[in-house]
Amino acid sequence: MPFAARVPPRLAFVPFRASAAIADGILTRAMLRGSAWQRLLPDVYVHQDALLAPDHRLWCDAVALLLPPGAAIAGPSAAYLWGVDLLARDAAVSVLLPRAARLRPHPRLSVTRSHLPEGDLTGFAGLPVTTPLRTAFDLGRQAPRAEALVAVDALLHRRIVRLPALRAYADARRRWPGLPLLREVLALAEPLSESPMETRLRLLLLDAGLPPPTPQHDVLDARGRFVGRVDLAWPVLRVAVEYDGDHHRERAHFRQDVARLNALRAAGWIVLRFTADDVLRHRDRTVRLVTAALRERADERNLRALTDPR
Structure with a gap:
C-alpha cells in the first residue's frame, strides 16, 4: 500500500x-x-x-504570487474580493498592470494595462488589489453599458463605495478613457438596487422611455399600515414591478409572496412580476405590459378627475 x-x-x-x-x-x-x-x-x-471546491479566491491567491511590483488584482476579480460577485463561471482573474510591467500570458489571466497610482493600490488579506473606488471606476467604464451599471449598482448597494465619492473620483479623472460611459452610468446608478437582474429590469424600463420608478418602495394601506415592499414602483399610480429570482420558487417564500401579493392587491396596487427570461429574452413584451399598466392607471386617474364633483 x-x-x-x-x-x-x-x-x-x-x-x-x-x-x-x-x-x-x-x-x-x-x-x-x-x-x-x-x-x-x-x-x-x-x-x-x-x-475539491475551488473558487475564484483560490485563483486570485495563485495569480498574486506572480504579479510584478505595482500590479494589482482588479475589475470583477477585485469586486469579488470586496464582496460583490459579478463573475461568470471559471472566469479568468482580472489584473491591472502598469504599462512597463511584464507578465507572461495565461488563459487564467485577463490583463489590462493602465496607469495605477500608489493611492489606487491597497491590500486585501495579503493580496494586492485595486481600492474600492478604483474598482468601481474601472468597472463603470467598461462596456457593455448594462454590465457597467450592474457592477456599480452592486458596489453601491453593498456600501463598498458611495455615490458622491465615486462621482468626485471620476471628476478628478476627466481625461481617462471610458468617462462618457461612466458619466452615463453614474447618472443611472441606484444604491437601493438589490440584484443585478433588478438593475437590468430598471434599465430596460428607463430605456423604453417610461418614468423613473421608485426603488424599494414601502406600500401602506388606507390606514397607514405596512403592506409590503416592492422592487420598483410608481406610487402615485399604484403600479409596481418586481423581479422574481429562483428563491421565489421555494415553498416558504412562495407562500409569503402569495399573501403579500393579495395584500397589495387589496390595497389597490397592480403588481407585475418578471423573470430573467422576461428581462433578457422578451424585452419588448415586458415593456408593453408595464406601459399598459401605467396607462390604465393614468386613464383611471384622469377619469376620476373629470367625474369628481369637487
Whole structure:
C-alpha cells in the first residue's frame, strides 16, 4: 500500500511558488511530480485537497504570487474580493498592470494595462488589489453599458463605495478613457438596487422611455399600515414591478409572496412580476405590459378627475 504524501501545514490549503518551497527545503521536484500536488500556473502549485471546491479566491491567491511590483488584482476579480460577485463561471482573474510591467500570458489571466497610482493600490488579506473606488471606476467604464451599471449598482448597494465619492473620483479623472460611459452610468446608478437582474429590469424600463420608478418602495394601506415592499414602483399610480429570482420558487417564500401579493392587491396596487427570461429574452413584451399598466392607471386617474364633483 503506498504511503500518503506528507503535506507541510503551510502548504496544505493555499497556492505557493514551487521554486520557493524547494529553496526552503520544504518540497523536492520529485515530490511535486506526485499526484498530491497540482500545477495551477507556471511555478505555482496547490495541494490537491484545495481543488475539491475551488473558487475564484483560490485563483486570485495563485495569480498574486506572480504579479510584478505595482500590479494589482482588479475589475470583477477585485469586486469579488470586496464582496460583490459579478463573475461568470471559471472566469479568468482580472489584473491591472502598469504599462512597463511584464507578465507572461495565461488563459487564467485577463490583463489590462493602465496607469495605477500608489493611492489606487491597497491590500486585501495579503493580496494586492485595486481600492474600492478604483474598482468601481474601472468597472463603470467598461462596456457593455448594462454590465457597467450592474457592477456599480452592486458596489453601491453593498456600501463598498458611495455615490458622491465615486462621482468626485471620476471628476478628478476627466481625461481617462471610458468617462462618457461612466458619466452615463453614474447618472443611472441606484444604491437601493438589490440584484443585478433588478438593475437590468430598471434599465430596460428607463430605456423604453417610461418614468423613473421608485426603488424599494414601502406600500401602506388606507390606514397607514405596512403592506409590503416592492422592487420598483410608481406610487402615485399604484403600479409596481418586481423581479422574481429562483428563491421565489421555494415553498416558504412562495407562500409569503402569495399573501403579500393579495395584500397589495387589496390595497389597490397592480403588481407585475418578471423573470430573467422576461428581462433578457422578451424585452419588448415586458415593456408593453408595464406601459399598459401605467396607462390604465393614468386613464383611471384622469377619469376620476373629470367625474369628481369637487
